Amino acid sequence: MFKVEAIRQDFPILNRQVNGKPLVYFDNAATSQTPQQVIDVIVDYYSHYNANIHRGVHSLSQEATDKYEQARHTIQTHFNAKHPCEIIFTSGTTHGINLVANGFSALLKQGDEIIVSALEHHSNIVPWQMLCERTGANLKVIPMNDEGALVMSAFEELLSANTKLVFVNHISNALGTINPIESIIEKAHAVGAAVLIDGAQACPHIKPDVQKLDVDFYVASGHKMCGPTGVGMLYGKEEWLKKLPPYQGGGEMIAEVTFEKTTYADLPHKFEAGTPNICGGIAFGAAIDYLNAIGFDDIATYEHELLEYATEKLLDIEGLKIYGTSEEKTSVISFNLEGIHPYDVGTILDKMGIAVRTGHHCAQPIMDYFKIPGTVRASFAFYNTKEEIDALVAGVKKAKMMLS
Amino acid sequence: MKINDVSIQDIQNDIIDEFSMFDDWEERYQYMIDLGKTLPLIDEQYKTDDNIIKGCQSKVWVHAQLEDEKVVFTADSDAIITKGIIAILIRVFSNQSPSDIIAANTDFIDEIGLKEHLSPTRANGLVSMIKQLKMYAIAYQTQLN
Numbered sequence: 001m002f003k004v005e006a007i008r009q010d011f012p013i014l015n016r017q018v019n020g021k022p023l024v025y026f027d028n029a030a031t032s033q034t035p036q037q038v039i040d041v042i043v044d045y046y047s048h049y050n051a052n053i054h055r056g057v058h059s060l061s062q063e064a065t066d067k068y069e070q071a072r073h074t075i076q077t078h079f080n081a082k083h084p085c086e087i088i089f090t091s092g093t094t095h096g097i098n099l100v101a102n103g104f105s106a107l108l109k110q111g112d113e114i115i116v117s118a119l120e121h122h123s124n125i126v127p128w129q130m131l132c133e134r135t136g137a138n139l140k141v142i143p144m145n146d147e148g149a150l151v152m153s154a155f156e157e158l159l160s161a162n163t164k165l166v167f168v169n170h171i172s173n174a175l176g177t178i179n180p181i182e183s184i185i186e187k188a189h190a191v192g193a194a195v196l197i198d199g200a201q202a203c204p205h206i207k208p209d210v211q212k213l214d215v216d217f218y219v220a221s222g223h224k225m226c227g228p229t230g231v232g233m234l235y236g237k238e239e240w241l242k243k244l245p246p247y248q249g250g251g252e253m254i255a256e257v258t259f260e261k262t263t264y265a266d267l268p269h270k271f272e273a274g275t276p277n278i279c280g281g282i283a284f285g286a287a288i289d290y291l292n293a294i295g296f297d298d299i300a301t302y303e304h305e306l307l308e309y310a311t312e313k314l315l316d317i318e319g320l321k322i323y324g325t326s327e328e329k330t331s332v333i334s335f336n337l338e339g340i341h342p343y344d345v346g347t348i349l350d351k352m353g354i355a356v357r358t359g360h361h362c363a364q365p366i367m368d369y370f371k372i373p374g375t376v377r378a379s380f381a382f383y384n385t386k387e388e389i390d391a392l393v394a395g396v397k398k399a400k401m402m403l404s
Numbered sequence: 405m406k407i408n409d410v411s412i413q414d415i416q417n418d419i420i421d422e423f424s425m426f427d428d429w430e431e432r433y434q435y436m437i438d439l440g441k442t443l444p445l446i447d448e449q450y451k452t453d454d455n456i457i458k459g460c461q462s463k464v465w466v467h468a469q470l471e472d473e474k475v476v477f478t479a480d481s482d483a484i485i486t487k488g489i490i491a492i493l494i495r496v497f498s499n500q501s502p503s504d505i506i507a508a509n510t511d512f513i514d515e516i517g518l519k520e521h522l523s524p525t526r527a528n529g530l531v532s533m534i535k536q537l538k539m540y541a542i543a544y545q546t547q548l549n
Contacts (some may be wrong), residue, residue, distance in 0.1 A: 070413070256520075341483035343461045348485075351429050359461050373482060374461070402430070402437055403484060 002302040005293065007383050012033040021353030024388045029173055029332055029355055029379035032204055034287075037212065041286040042228065045279040053278055054269075071285025072268070078288045079218065079337050084266050088240065090233040091282050091316060093200040095299035096234035097167075098220030099271060100196055101127035103244030104165060110136035113162040113317055115193075117142040117150055117179065118365055119172040124198050125365075126165060137164070142371065146177040148324035156187060163193040174363040174377070175324025176203070177333030185215055194240065200224055204381065205330050207296040210235050215299040222280060227287035231280030234271070242268050248273040265393035299382045303331040308379045310389045317396060324377055331380040335394070340403045342376045348399035351378075352390055405502065412504055414485045415496050416512040432517055436488030438487035446480040457529045459534060466542040474499050475544055477537060479483035489521050489530060490512075497537050502548060505541035508510060 008014050011033045018022050025033060031317050045067075051060035053068050069084070076084045090096040107113075114128050119301075132139045140163075142155045166188040171178050181197055188195045199208060203220040210218050217236045223229040236244070246253055247265055253273040255263040264270045266400035291299070310333055314320055319338035336342055347357030359374040360367045367374055378392055426432045442548055450467035450470075462483035469476050477498040481487040513522050518539040522530055 285417075341462060343483040344485045348433065351433065373463070402434055 002189075002382075004053040004302070004383065004385055007158050007285055008385075008392045009224065010037065010290075012036060012039070014056050018119045018353040018355070019351055021092070024325065024354040024391050026380060026388070027355045027357050028204070028376040028381040028384075029176075029201060029224070029377065031223050031229065032381055033383065034228065035226055035290055037290050038226060038228070038283050038287045042279055044305045045282055049372065050279070052275055052312035063323050064282075071282045074285040074288050078207065078292065079233075079235055080211050081209060081235050083238055086235055086238050086240070088236065088268045088271045088308060090219070090228055090232045090234050091230055091277065092223070092232035093198060096217075096232055097124060097196070098127050098232060098246070100217050100219075100236070100246045102247050103243075105131055105134050106245050107243070108137045108164055109133040111162060112137040112164045113158075113160065114138070114165045114167065115140045115142060115145065115163055116156070116166075117147070117168045118144040118369065119150065119175065119177060119179065119234055119363070120143065120167070120169060120365070121173050121198070121200075121363055123349045124167060124169060128165075135211075137145075142168070144177075144366070147326045148177045149173065149326040149328070149368070150177075150179055152180065152183065152342045154268040155222055156185065159187060159191045159193070163191050164186065166193050167198070168195075169198040169200070170201075170208065171205070171330050172324065172363070173201045173332075174360075174366045174375070175326070175334050176201075176329040176379070177324055177326040178328040178330060178363045179213070180328075182213060184312075185213055189214070201330065201332075205296075205300060206290075207292075216240050222287060225287050226290055228280045231277045231284045233284070238267065241271070244385060246273070277301055280314075294382065302382055306386065306389065307331040308332070308385055309386055310380065310392070313389060313393045314396065317393070317400065319400070320396070323370055334367060334375040334377045336372060336375055337400050339402070339404070342372075344403050345376045345399045348402060352391070352395045352398070354395050356392075366379045412496055412500055412508045419492060419495070419533035420512055420515050422431040429517070433485065436492070436518075437484055438488075438490040439487035440481075440486075443468065446478040450478065451480060457532045462529055464533045466533055466536050466540075468537075468543050469546070473501060473548060475502055475505060475541055476518075479533065485521070486530060489515070489518060490533065492516075492518075493530075493534065493537070502541040506538060506545065 013033050049060050049063040051064045053061060053065040072084050076087050081087055114137055116125060116128055126297050140158045145151055166184060168184055170181055171179060182390045185195045194216040197215050199218050199220040204225050208218060217399055219234050220232055222231040253265050253270050255265045314335060321336055323334045327400055337345060342358040346356055349356055358375045409426060413446050445464055446467055452466045455465045462517045464483050466479045466485045477494050480539055481490055510522060513519060
């Protein structure tokens with residue numbers, strides 16, 4: 001039995017009120033909330049061992065370095081990477097994607113092809129457009145169908161000896177669709193292409209095994225996994241990370257510097273220029289420990305229950321349409337009320353203390369496909385309850401009444 | 405007194421009075437929603453890409469013309485609450501002289517409890533719309549001089 005009431009005690013923010021009503025937080029796909037266990041780690045860092053890492057001989061620096069590297073190890077174990085040096089700390093998913101895109105600009109030539117999916121977040125489209133502009137490579141797009149699932153036969157047709165890179169999100173942020181990345185990776189590898197998976201939306205719900213997936217690069221963000229903002233991770237196979245040139249120059253990433261020549265540090269420091277988000281990295285590790293203590297299987301089962309409950313209750317509302325009805329989806333419901341703008345629904349819900357996201361979710365191509373200005377998106381986490389879903393349903397009904 | 409002889413300040417005071425009669429957010433919002441629903445705000449021919457202000461969340465169209473040395477604004481939005489607020493803003497700014505429009509502020513929005521809708525981070529197009537109203541006024545002012 002999943003003890004959601006006990007879990008909620010870990011999240012102080014869930015006790016607050018918004019606009020005079022108890023907060024119902026359903027914007028988890030944008031940012032998850034932070035448990036006390038992680039907040040404590042942040043406070044402990046600044047209270048006891050705040051210091052710069054990797055170069056101090058003093059005890060504080062050593063302690064901070066140990067904790068930071070321990071967090072890297074936690075992340076390595078969590079994602080089952082072969083070596084700790086394959087885990088690069090980043091400022092978040094977008095940083096990780098840009099790091100890889102920048103690295104590939106040295107490896108691509110005119111006529112090479114990059115494939116992305118129609119389900120991408122803007123952050124996963126723009127860096128590749130920029131990369132194509134720099135290198136003369138072409139960008140191809142895997143289309144999606146009415147359920148919001150990728151059309152795999154079209155993907156196979158796009159693949160050729162020219163394909164150098166394939167970029168797909170593990171789970172779509174706008175619709176919650178879980179993409180068949182195992183098959184995408186296998187097919188991309190068959191033509192010799194590398195694969196980067198954006199795991200930002202997946203990692204709060206499932207535990208990816210990068211070795212089993214045989215993925216080349218995988219990125220995630222701490223703030224969607226109960227960690228702080230401004231920290232994330234890039235996993236890259238060692239052989240790939242060695243091949244890519246450094247992204248940014250600065251301290252930490254160098255071995256030797258003279259004005260004639262600089263030699264770069266070994267992995268992972270080659271990609272970690274400057275003083276990193278030390279506290280953030282340590283807290284990210286603590287967040288992963290927290291999630292694992294609850295258990296990803298239990299999280300998935302419970303969230304699926306919430307998804308089914310909410311889907312059924314919301315579909316009872318006449319004129320409500322859900323976008324993204326793929327069978328493989330996570331606890332995200334993107335919807336609209338017929339003839340009513342999502343912004344209006346979101347505004348009324350906010351007045352009732354219910355936090356949802358409205359708009360195009362940084363995924364305009366998806367909205368264009370459905371010919372809508374945007375959607376209302378409710379995304380559930382393991383600390384949400386069915387009672388909160390009831391409040392959402394009541395709120396949507398009220399919004400409908402006021403707005404129609 | 406003709407309607408366009410009423411000063412911006414007087415209209416703002418009227419609106420503050422009207423909103424003071426509402427007891428809670430629901431009544432305020434229902435009023436704005438009804439405003440948004442009932443008012444035909446813009447001629448369809450002016451809902452062009454030239455007149456559009458793209459917010460991240462909702463779209464706003466604004467059209468301006470000079471009549472008897474007063475600027476007449478019409479506007480619209482695809483979101484109804486945004487449209488309701490536009491109706492209030494148009495009531496304040498339209499049919500006024502360019503110099504009065506340039507000098508006017510929107511502090512009354514705070515007083516009627518709709519401040520959050522005019523936050524620059526709200527991305528509903530309203531902040532840009534007010535800027536646009538002022539730009540039109542400045543342009544017409546130059547014309548009149």
